[in-house]
Amino acid sequence: MSKMDFAYMDAGRHITAEEYEQAYAENRKFLEEAYTDSERYKDSLGWLEPEEWVGEEALDRIVKKAEQVRRDADVFVLVGVGGSNQAARAVIKALQMEDGPEILYAGNNISAHYVNKMLSSLEGKSVYINVIAKNFETLEPGIGFRVLRSWQEGRYGKEANSRIAVTGTTGSRLHEIARENGYDFFVFPDNIGGRYSVLSDVGLYPMAVAGIDVRALVQGARDMKAELSDRESEDNIALKYATYRKLLLEKGYAIEMMAFFEPQLHYFSKWWIQLFAESEGKQGKGIYPVSVSYSEDLHSVGQYVQEGQPIIFETFLDVEKQNASIVLEADHVDDGFGYLDGKDFWEINRAAFEATIGAHSDSGIPCLKLTVPEISEYYFGQMFYMFEFACYLSGSILGINPFDQPGVENYKGYMFSRLGK
Numbered sequence: 001m002s003k004m005d006f007a008y009m010d011a012g013r014h015i016t017a018e019e020y021e022q023a024y025a026e027n028r029k030f031l032e033e034a035y036t037d038s039e040r041y042k043d044s045l046g047w048l049e050p051e052e053w054v055g056e057e058a059l060d061r062i063v064k065k066a067e068q069v070r071r072d073a074d075v076f077v078l079v080g081v082g083g084s085n086q087a088a089r090a091v092i093k094a095l096q097m098e099d100g101p102e103i104l105y106a107g108n109n110i111s112a113h114y115v116n117k118m119l120s121s122l123e124g125k126s127v128y129i130n131v132i133a134k135n136f137e138t139l140e141p142g143i144g145f146r147v148l149r150s151w152q153e154g155r156y157g158k159e160a161n162s163r164i165a166v167t168g169t170t171g172s173r174l175h176e177i178a179r180e181n182g183y184d185f186f187v188f189p190d191n192i193g194g195r196y197s198v199l200s201d202v203g204l205y206p207m208a209v210a211g212i213d214v215r216a217l218v219q220g221a222r223d224m225k226a227e228l229s230d231r232e233s234e235d236n237i238a239l240k241y242a243t244y245r246k247l248l249l250e251k252g253y254a255i256e257m258m259a260f261f262e263p264q265l266h267y268f269s270k271w272w273i274q275l276f277a278e279s280e281g282k283q284g285k286g287i288y289p290v291s292v293s294y295s296e297d298l299h300s301v302g303q304y305v306q307e308g309q310p311i312i313f314e315t316f317l318d319v320e321k322q323n324a325s326i327v328l329e330a331d332h333v334d335d336g337f338g339y340l341d342g343k344d345f346w347e348i349n350r351a352a353f354e355a356t357i358g359a360h361s362d363s364g365i366p367c368l369k370l371t372v373p374e375i376s377e378y379y380f381g382q383m384f385y386m387f388e389f390a391c392y393l394s395g396s397i398l399g400i401n402p403f404d405q406p407g408v409e410n411y412k413g414y415m416f417s418r419l420g421k
């Protein structure tokens, strides 16, 4: 049984125990269906069994290639957008390894200013790149790759080829380009959409280059899968989360705010936002996901959360293990903060966490709390799998397909025609 759990914090104010139990019991059928109905979304369920794309052989290849790049690179540029870069960026930014190459991001915007700055920061450094794209029509990574490829060729000539790795679907144009030029090729699974792709070459290769322990991450996901697929369990954490969310939506809480007190979780929350927004936001349905970095945002949107329209519920990420320490020493200046002398920032941040969740639930905001033992590879693996599975269940509960994104395709059509495609 995982040490992660969701708790509902406001003692039946919005959802009574009976209501929850009844909804949970009704939703159990979706759990059954999720692991048995392999036909319904057969082109999108490649992530459901992590072993399909990250068995030992795939992991060995990832780690081996990454070690080679780590030995020689000063900078590694991850070129990709959306589901193709969010998960790797979430973990890399959160765990920030001291050694190894600096990781930069490209192909996730079309800003000339950003691209210029990024290119000039490469001067004089040993540079490797990894472009990741599923359909290779998305404009940002497409043109980002072209610019970086030509920068590499200008700088290294023929040797550039050994500094470029491509992650695309087998048989795609990107695959051909890799073959024609002798780039390393990693597989973007055909049966996994970007936002569900972390447990494949897509998420794991860049993480491994950054020095992340990808085996521990995959183990976390495997253990979470074993737990969630136990259909006898009375307390399935993904179904619990999906059930609370749906009940809150029915009561008018259409916005879910992921709240965290460790800024290192910022990019993880962005991954989570993409997962739920693209999966659920269709047919006029779904919860709108946003995130806040507390305590900073308590001084801005905190006001709205407390007293604005009652349409927001909060999902707090509670990290149990202390990951750093800095003690506030007593000072010769009487600055009015003497009541904090000798306290650790960690302890003060904990107090802020408890106080916020207390204040918010007392003033009637529905609060969920996800407790995570620590911020580590293993628990990122657990969270990735748990949220993906919960999102899949939520799709069934809402009656929408959680694996397509027709709205995004629609805007792309407008953009392509404006640009003369």
Ligand SMILES: O=P(O)(O)OC[C@H]1O[C@H](O)[C@H](O)[C@@H](O)[C@@H]1O
Pocket: 081, 082, 083, 084, 132, 133, 134, 135, 136, 137, 138, 141, 194, 195, 278, 405, 408, 409
């Ligand atoms: O990997 P790509 O095909 O370039 O896709 C990158 C991203 O772009 C799209 O616009 C989709 O809405 C996302 O779901 C996807 O992750």
